[in-house]
Amino acid sequence: MSGKVALICGAGQFPLVAARAAEVRGQEVFLLALKGIASEGVANFPHVWLGVGQLGAALREIEARGIKDICFIGGLGRPEFADLRPDWGAIKRLPDIFRLLKGGDDHALKGVIKLFESEGLRVIGVETLAPELVAAPGEMNRLAFPAEMAEDLAFGHDCLAALSAFDCGQALVLAKRRIVALEAAEGTDAMLLRVAELREKGRWRAKGPAGMLIKAPKKGQDLRVDLPAMGPETVASAAKAGLMGIAVEAGRVLILDRAAVAAQAEKAGLFLYGFSRETQV
Amino acid sequence: MSGKVALICGAGQFPLVAARAAEVRGQEVFLLALKGIASEGVANFPHVWLGVGQLGAALREIEARGIKDICFIGGLGRPEFADLRPDWGAIKRLPDIFRLLKGGDDHALKGVIKLFESEGLRVIGVETLAPELVAAPGEMNRLAFPAEMAEDLAFGHDCLAALSAFDCGQALVLAKRRIVALEAAEGTDAMLLRVAELREKGRWRAKGPAGMLIKAPKKGQDLRVDLPAMGPETVASAAKAGLMGIAVEAGRVLILDRAAVAAQAEKAGLFLYGFSRETQV
Numbered sequence: 001m002s003g004k005v006a007l008i009c010g011a012g013q014f015p016l017v018a019a020r021a022a023e024v025r026g027q028e029v030f031l032l033a034l035k036g037i038a039s040e041g042v043a044n045f046p047h048v049w050l051g052v053g054q055l056g057a058a059l060r061e062i063e064a065r066g067i068k069d070i071c072f073i074g075g076l077g078r079p080e081f082a083d084l085r086p087d088w089g090a091i092k093r094l095p096d097i098f099r100l101l102k103g104g105d106d107h108a109l110k111g112v113i114k115l116f117e118s119e120g121l122r123v124i125g126v127e128t129l130a131p132e133l134v135a136a137p138g139e140m141n142r143l144a145f146p147a148e149m150a151e152d153l154a155f156g157h158d159c160l161a162a163l164s165a166f167d168c169g170q171a172l173v174l175a176k177r178r179i180v181a182l183e184a185a186e187g188t189d190a191m192l193l194r195v196a197e198l199r200e201k202g203r204w205r206a207k208g209p210a211g212m213l214i215k216a217p218k219k220g221q222d223l224r225v226d227l228p229a230m231g232p233e234t235v236a237s238a239a240k241a242g243l244m245g246i247a248v249e250a251g252r253v254l255i256l257d258r259a260a261v262a263a264q265a266e267k268a269g270l271f272l273y274g275f276s277r278e279t280q281v
Numbered sequence: 282m283s284g285k286v287a288l289i290c291g292a293g294q295f296p297l298v299a300a301r302a303a304e305v306r307g308q309e310v311f312l313l314a315l316k317g318i319a320s321e322g323v324a325n326f327p328h329v330w331l332g333v334g335q336l337g338a339a340l341r342e343i344e345a346r347g348i349k350d351i352c353f354i355g356g357l358g359r360p361e362f363a364d365l366r367p368d369w370g371a372i373k374r375l376p377d378i379f380r381l382l383k384g385g386d387d388h389a390l391k392g393v394i395k396l397f398e399s400e401g402l403r404v405i406g407v408e409t410l411a412p413e414l415v416a417a418p419g420e421m422n423r424l425a426f427p428a429e430m431a432e433d434l435a436f437g438h439d440c441l442a443a444l445s446a447f448d449c450g451q452a453l454v455l456a457k458r459r460i461v462a463l464e465a466a467e468g469t470d471a472m473l474l475r476v477a478e479l480r481e482k483g484r485w486r487a488k489g490p491a492g493m494l495i496k497a498p499k500k501g502q503d504l505r506v507d508l509p510a511m512g513p514e515t516v517a518s519a520a521k522a523g524l525m526g527i528a529v530e531a532g533r534v535l536i537l538d539r540a541a542v543a544a545q546a547e548k549a550g551l552f553l554y555g556f557s558r559e560t561q562v
Contacts, residue, residue, distance in 0.1 A: 185460075
């Protein structure tokens with residue numbers, strides 16, 4: 001990367017952590033904070049607040065600073081069209097925007113990338129901006145990934161891959177070749193709390209810690225926009241669900257403060273394993 | 282079918298309704314009611330109570346009556362091995378039983394069929410015993426299946442088909458090509474109540490009735506054992522979730538009292554549509 005990078009900041013602490021990590025690496029950043037979505041903490045960086053629909057203004061701010069690289073980071077939710085309040089720059093591009101808002105998340109986000117690329121910008125992923133924020137390969141704490149779970153991991157990852165075509169499902173819980181829960185619109189934490197309930201109600205019976213959470217991006221997902229993320233809540237919910245551990249795709253799942261999350265998982269008795277397709281059975 | 286049919290009765294009213302429907306068709310039935318699982322109502326039919334593990338006794342009861350056809354009906358849950366209390370007939374077959382209890386539901390049930398077939402019995406499906414208990418093709422009430430949802434139906438059914446290989450997922454909720462919820466161990470009703478919550482919390486935003494429940498057996502599922510089922514609770518939960526309607530695979534989803542369920546759906550403003558692969562776009 002040469003010159004400044006514009007971070008288009010959605011919700012949560014990830015954008016701020018990524019901005020700080022980039023700065024530590026000597027990268028100049030400029031934050032475009034989405035109104036009503038981004039954290040107030042953007043004030044600690046050079047920034048401007050913009051509405052989600054202010055595409056024209058966003059492009060002007062980027063161009064005015066001679067920025068060529070942009071990076072999307074942080075959750076967006078799924079804005080309602082009525083909330084978008086499009087500016088003229090957005091209205092000009094309405095046909096494209098309508099097209100890209102149809103269908104699932106991935107579909108929409110690919111459209112967003114194309115929209116910015118068609119303006120001559122380069123869209124980079126967070127793993128390029130701050131590689132220390134993504135899952136490391138192998139065991140991330142002192143709890144070993146149990147060899148007997150390798151087959152389950154491959155099975156579960158195949159299932160997530162099969163779901164990719166349907167633009168949903170970046171996580172599931174399984175134990176002994178049985179898929180206990182599949183994530184769709186509810187999100188990973190809600191899915192894990194459901195697993196905890198299923199155990200309480202005896203709908204999923206297992207003695208002691210059992211099963212694992214598997215999380216990976218969709219096959220063909222454009223990682224420059226929406227790497228899946230996990231954090232302390234994920235670990236807490238996985239612990240509530242009584243799992244053995246968490247397996248995430250190395251290099252392709254964001255972990256805010258990896259060391260702390262790995263330690264928290266270890267304390268809760270959960271392995272935290274970064275798998276890659278090659279390391280699977 | 283010639284002669285009596287043995288119904289191996291799991292939980293709920295389905296076994297009783299099927300037994301009555303078969304009798305109305307002039308078919309003699311004998312019920313093997315699973316202890317702690319089957320409804321007390323089996324007392325209205327020629328019957329015997331047996332533990333889930335009493336395979337030897339079950340085979341003796343069947344043979345003693347010269348019965349050649351058996352039909353499994355009603356939910357089993359997933360018995361814990363400790364609850365099975367195997368008799369000698371079961372213990373002799375333990376290696377087979379262990380093999381068949383590994384993996385998902387479908388896997389296990391295929392094993393059960395093989396076990397009975399290896400004893401010279403024929404396993405028939407409920408749709409053979411009582412065809413009036415399965416979903417009819419086309420519209421089952423006066424609410425039309427919206428033509429603009431045909432593409433969503435095909436998309437959702439493809440998704441369920443893709444999940445078949447992973448032995449989970451017989452139902453999902455989707456709207457405008459977005460999959461809102463996927464069923465795994467929680468069951469259809471719990472999934473629908475989750476959708477209702479997602480709407481309340483604004484995680485799935487839609488004005489007025491939107492989306493549909495799609496339910497179909499797994500591809501390659503042995504329909505002789507575990508046809509998926511829907512009933513009044515499914516309709517009530519789908520209404521709570523604010524759906525437009527319910528699409529089930531015709532001939533391959535059980536509906537206890539189809540006419541009443543169709544009327545209940547109509548009253549709740551829900552279409553009830555029996556699709557077949559051929560009627561899809």
